[in-house]
Amino acid sequence: MNHDANVFYQSVFEQSSCLRKRQMIALLEGRLFPEEVRAVEIHLADCNLCVETLEGLKSLAGPLETVLEKIPTPNYPDVEIDSHVVYTPPSPILEANRPRKQRSIKLKWSSSLTLLLFLISGVAFVYFFEIKPNKNKIEASVSSTNNNQDYIDKDYVESEDLINSAVIRDMPEEIEHIFSSDNIENSLQNNEEDAVEAINKVGVPNAEKEIVAKAEEPNTPLKKESTQNPSEVTKEETTPTVADKVKKENIVNNSKGDSTQKEENIKGATVTSSDQGSKGEDFNYAISFYENGSYGTALLYFQAVLKNKSHPRYTDALYYAALSQQALGRNSEVKKLLNELKKHPNYQKYDLDAFN
Amino acid sequence: MPIEYRNLSDEELIARVQDNKDKDAQHVLFKRYKHIVLGVLLYHLKDESAATLGTAEVFEYLWIDAQKNPIISFREWIHNTTKRYAIRYLKEQEKPIPIALEISNNKWETYLNLQTLNEFNKEAFKQCTRSMSPKSYEWIEMFYKEEKSIKDIASIKQVSEITVLKEIQAAKRQLKVCIHQKISR
Numbered sequence: 001m002n003h004d005a006n007v008f009y010q011s012v013f014e015q016s017s018c019l020r021k022r023q024m025i026a027l028l029e030g031r032l033f034p035e036e037v038r039a040v041e042i043h044l045a046d047c048n049l050c051v052e053t054l055e056g057l058k059s060l061a062g063p064l065e066t067v068l069e070k071i072p073t074p075n076y077p078d079v080e081i082d083s084h085v086v087y088t089p090p091s092p093i094l095e096a097n098r099p100r101k102q103r104s105i106k107l108k109w110s111s112s113l114t115l116l117l118f119l120i121s122g123v124a125f126v127y128f129f130e131i132k133p134n135k136n137k138i139e140a141s142v143s144s145t146n147n148n149q150d151y152i153d154k155d156y157v158e159s160e161d162l163i164n165s166a167v168i169r170d171m172p173e174e175i176e177h178i179f180s181s182d183n184i185e186n187s188l189q190n191n192e193e194d195a196v197e198a199i200n201k202v203g204v205p206n207a208e209k210e211i212v213a214k215a216e217e218p219n220t221p222l223k224k225e226s227t228q229n230p231s232e233v234t235k236e237e238t239t240p241t242v243a244d245k246v247k248k249e250n251i252v253n254n255s256k257g258d259s260t261q262k263e264e265n266i267k268g269a270t271v272t273s274s275d276q277g278s279k280g281e282d283f284n285y286a287i288s289f290y291e292n293g294s295y296g297t298a299l300l301y302f303q304a305v306l307k308n309k310s311h312p313r314y315t316d317a318l319y320y321a322a323l324s325q326q327a328l329g330r331n332s333e334v335k336k337l338l339n340e341l342k343k344h345p346n347y348q349k350y351d352l353d354a355f356n
Numbered sequence: 357m358p359i360e361y362r363n364l365s366d367e368e369l370i371a372r373v374q375d376n377k378d379k380d381a382q383h384v385l386f387k388r389y390k391h392i393v394l395g396v397l398l399y400h401l402k403d404e405s406a407a408t409l410g411t412a413e414v415f416e417y418l419w420i421d422a423q424k425n426p427i428i429s430f431r432e433w434i435h436n437t438t439k440r441y442a443i444r445y446l447k448e449q450e451k452p453i454p455i456a457l458e459i460s461n462n463k464w465e466t467y468l469n470l471q472t473l474n475e476f477n478k479e480a481f482k483q484c485t486r487s488m489s490p491k492s493y494e495w496i497e498m499f500y501k502e503e504k505s506i507k508d509i510a511s512i513k514q515v516s517e518i519t520v521l522k523e524i525q526a527a528k529r530q531l532k533v534c535i536h537q538k539i540s541r
Contacts, residue, residue: 005482006478008500008501009477009478009481011500012481012496012500012528012531013470017365017366018389018392018431019392020388021391024391024392024395037505038503038505041499041505041506044506044521045499045506045521045524045525045528046525046528047431048435048525049392049396049431049434049435050392051518051521051522051525052395052396052399052400052435052456053391053392053394053395053396053399054395054518055395055399055518056394056395056396056397056398056399056400056407057391057394057395057398059398059399059402060398060404064391067394067404067408068390068391068394070408071390071394071408071411071412072408072409072412073412074386074412074413074415074416074419075416076379076382076416076419077419077420078377
């Protein structure tokens with residue numbers, strides 16, 4: 001950069017103080033001294049404040065001095081300065097135009113606070129809509145069967161345990177093999193026996209009966225052209241449960257027989273209990289729990305029904321089990337159950353549009 | 357020995373207001389800048405009575421603000437505060453706010469000292485003048501290099517003197533931004 005270039009640079013970035021009142025008036029009236037014209041122009045080329053002033057003052061009708069005299073003398077009150085309090089400008093516009101740094105701190109605080117609130121609301125949402133409803137549902141089912149409270153609690157816990165232990169998740173293709181695992185078989189069997197015993201002891205309370213009766217009504221998800229004979233169902237459902245007990249006792253007493261016979265008897269007992277004694281009840285209870293929203297418990301009963309392919313409500317149980325699984329969000333299980341349902345000739349009577 | 361307030365710079369006067377609550381220093385600033393604040397308010401508000409009243413209010417605010425917040429560049433402070441007053445007034449009057457009232461938030465301009473001619477600035481200036489658009493460079497060249505007056509440039513370019521000043525300001529700003537980017541790398 002040569003000497004001229006240095007002069008060029010320095011003249012570009014030369015800074016000077018704003019025009020005085022006299023200079024401004026002289027500029028407006030075209031009475032600037034020739035020697036100060038260049039300096040004033042260089043300043044104006046750098047200062048937008050003075051250019052705006054010049055433009056504003058040009059609009060004045062009268063002399064500048066007269067207008068300046070009209071400006072009231074400002075009041076300068078004593079200002080109490082509290083070093084702990086950050087001064088807030090009086091206007092919201094001034095607030096909005098605070099330096100970026102201060103605003104960014106504010107923004108950071110507000111954004112982190114928003115994030116925190118969002119997280120809390122998320123946790124609350126999960127708690128109230130995912131955990132609470134389940135609790136509410138079980139509480140509702142407990143209250144509806146006050147006399148069977150212990151049984152219901154136990155049943156709920158067991159059913160939940162069963163579900164959690166991936167009984168349904170690991171379901172094989174054939175539904176009849178779902179319960180092939182010994183542990184599952186036993187727990188289901190025990191659970192079923194407990195349920196039968198408890199209900200036989202106490203009897204079905206009125207509220208439960210109403211729910212069952214409601215469940216027996218033509219189900220809304222089913223298509224109207226149901227081929228099922230209602231009289232058959234009623235007959236099956238009203239089979240005395242005492243017979244189950246007697247049969248079970250007989251099986252236990254006959255335990256001295258050969259092992260093959262024993263196995264057959266046990267199998268027969270299990271089938272009999274659900275086939276004759278609680279054949280209809282299992283399904284009705286399942287429906288009542290389903291209606292109550294206790295899908296886990298309902299599934300337990302549906303599974304008991306599904307163990308017997310010759311069960312008159314087998315396809316219904318498949319359908320409702322699939323609905324329950326869908327309610328629990330287990331899509332793969334839903335798919336398996338529906339595939340099984342589609343193997344049956346009368347599957348078209350079911351409203352499969354209810355599934356996603 | 358009495359203080360000669362007239363000889364003090366804006367920054368010195370503001371320092372006296374901030375440190376000593378010096379009303380005399382504040383009054384000198386008022387006398388020095390009242391015509392500028394009035395002119396800016398007249399330019400934006402187009403209302404003489406509102407502008408005269410607003411001028412006093414801006415200086416009242418300066419008195420309070422100077423004691424609570426540091427004012428680094430007085431010229432920038434007075435310009436932005438006057439503009440904010442104009443925005444507030446126009447909003448209250450439910451009038452449209454012109455684009456000219458946009459407030460610059462480029463704080464770097466306050467601290468960018470391009471008056472000091474050092475090696476960095478020189479090199480950056482060289483590069484930036486080369487990379488500038490020829491149209492922008494022409495305004496700079498005519499005014500600073502060829503030392504033509506605003507009036508002459510206005511007659512050459514067939515535009516008003518205010519337009520010439522604004523074009524030069526815009527070209528200078530472009531140059532400053534370019535130099536700032538090069539220096540801050």
